[in-house]
Amino acid sequence: MSAAVQGLALARTYFVELVSPVLRQEFPNLGYAAARLGTGSDVLGLDDEMSRDHDWGLRLQLFVGERDVDRVSVTLDQQLPQRFRGFPIRFGMSGDPTERVRIDVSTLDRFAQENLGFDPRGDPSPYDWLSLTGQAALDVTAGEVFRDDAGDLTALREALVWWPxxxxxxxxxxxxxxxxxxxxxxxxxxxxxxxxxxxxxxxxxxxxxxxxxxxxxxxxxxxxxxxxxxxxxxxxxxxxxxxxxxxxxxxxxxxxxxxxxxxxxxxxxxxxxxxxxxxxxxxxxxxxxxxxxxxxxxxxxxxxxxxxxxxxxxxxxxxxxxxxxxxxxxxxxxxxxxxxxx
CATH class of the missing domain: 1.20.120 (Four Helix Bundle (Hemerythrin (Met), subunit A))
Known part of the structure; x- marks a missing residue:
């Protein structure tokens, strides 16, 4: 892979060539969504060489059911190698120097609450909407979705297309x-x-x-x-x-x-x-x-x-x-x- 690759392309290849096969082998009946969302200049497609000095690399978000969160996280940590395409799979980040797999495994509901503070798929109040920043919305609507079995992640992103x-x-x-x-x-x-x-x-x-x-x-x-x-x-x-x-x-x-x-x-x-x-x-x-x-x-x-x-x-x-x-x-x-x- 080119040294000039951007984070979104790297995340896509990481999921398709390594993470998805591991999940298919270990959890053949698992329904889930996979994406690169959240914080990071790569989510906006704006990362460059300088972006690589912190919080950049092999990052993904996986959304599963509550009962699957822990077992999927543990399995990925056990099954994934040390490097992929020359990039480390386990690394520290600002605020968390622990070198670990940077695949955030969570439920979609928890992701919405942690990033937005409310779920726009429901019936949010005007004050829920007013608590939203443009960047918080981009953390959900920018980036790229690689898989969405139930369509729930797509529905969340579509609910944030714009203000009422x-x-x-x-x-x-x-x-x-x-x-x-x-x-x-x-x-x-x-x-x-x-x-x-x-x-x-x-x-x-x-x-x-x-x-x-x-x-x-x-x-x-x-x-x-x-x-x-x-x-x-x-x-x-x-x-x-x-x-x-x-x-x-x-x-x-x-x-x-x-x-x-x-x-x-x-x-x-x-x-x-x-x-x-x-x-x-x-x-x-x-x-x-x-x-x-x-x-x-x-x-x-x-x-x-x-x-x-x-x-x-x-x-x-x-x-x-x-x-x-x-x-x-x-x-x-x-x-x-x-x-x-x-």
Whole structure:
């Protein structure tokens, strides 16, 4: 196998050529699902040579019935060799240096709870959904499924294709509200000579605009390391990314405001094209000051298009957990995400 192989291709070959034959021989009647899901840049197809220094290699997820978890785990540990295609089968990972087989054998229900905090195949509440991050969704929906006898893993992934429609509209409104709140502040700070403060606010606004772009394209936003990479692959006007980059590089607040306004106008145009309420222009004068803010009619119009009374009653502007905080120690833990929503 090529030294440049990516993790997903390696996982697929590992399953087909080694793991699947062992399971077929030892458990001929076993029904199960096999995949490469969860954490890791390889799940997103973004791993490279540098990715191999930690948490990369022969990794799989196997989903079996509760009574089969232990016996399958023990058998794989006993039957698998030391290496496959030159890669170690047993290795340590960050947070767990024990050298062991990195095939996570579990039940699908437990996997859903541990990664999402709820099961989207059931009847989750709006707050269950709001506790979801884009990265948590990608941990389940990205990657690749190699076998799914009962179809349950496929059903779980399909249940996470996207937000329920009314919640999607609510989240879009929340991002516009966040943009409206700080766009004039970015300009005001710069106008008063606080260039550093203006740049910091501009950085936040760019991140919110990128998050909005993922929402409008109905694609889950990854965590910060890969957000820019996947943003460039969204089916958006390339001028949006160009304008956001120019806003970050601008040397004065006037230029920052102009570039951000240009990006927001293009996002609003895309929003109109996909059938959501929008505004033209979306960036309008802020009182009598030489600044811009979001058209005040836009944010209220989005909730007006929501039918579900539970979603209509959600607090305006608060949004999902990843719209409320960027604290990694919250976003990485489903129980903390849910608790933080109140």
């Amino acid at each position: 429609d009314d919640l999607w509209r609510y989240l879009v409104a929340c991002d516009w509200q966040r943009l409206d709140q700080e766009l004039p502040l970015m300009q005001r700070a710069g106008d008063r000579g606080d260039d550093l403060g203006s740049r910091v606010i501009a950085g936040r606004l760019v991140d919110v605009a990128m998050h909005l772009g993922f929402l409008l394209c109905r694609q889950w936003a990854p965590y910060s390391k890969w957000r820019g990479t996947l943003f460039t692959r969204l089916p958006l006007d390339p001028a949006i990314g160009t304008a956001l980059g120019q806003a970050l590089r601008a040397d004065d607040w006037h230029a920052r405001g102009a570039h951000l306004a240009s990006a927001l106008e293009a996002l609003a145009t895309h929003q109109r094209r996909i059938g959501l309420p929008s505004a033209t222009p979306v960036a309008v004068p802020f009182w009598d000051r030489p600044y811009l803010h979001v058209d005040p009619h836009l944010v209220p119009e989005l909730p007006d298009s929501i039918d579900d009374p539970l979603v209509r009653d959600l607090p305006p502007g608060l949004g999902s957990i990843e719209q409320r905080t960027d604290n990694v120690d919250v976003l990485m833990h489903p129980a903390r995400r849910r608790a933080a929503l109140g």
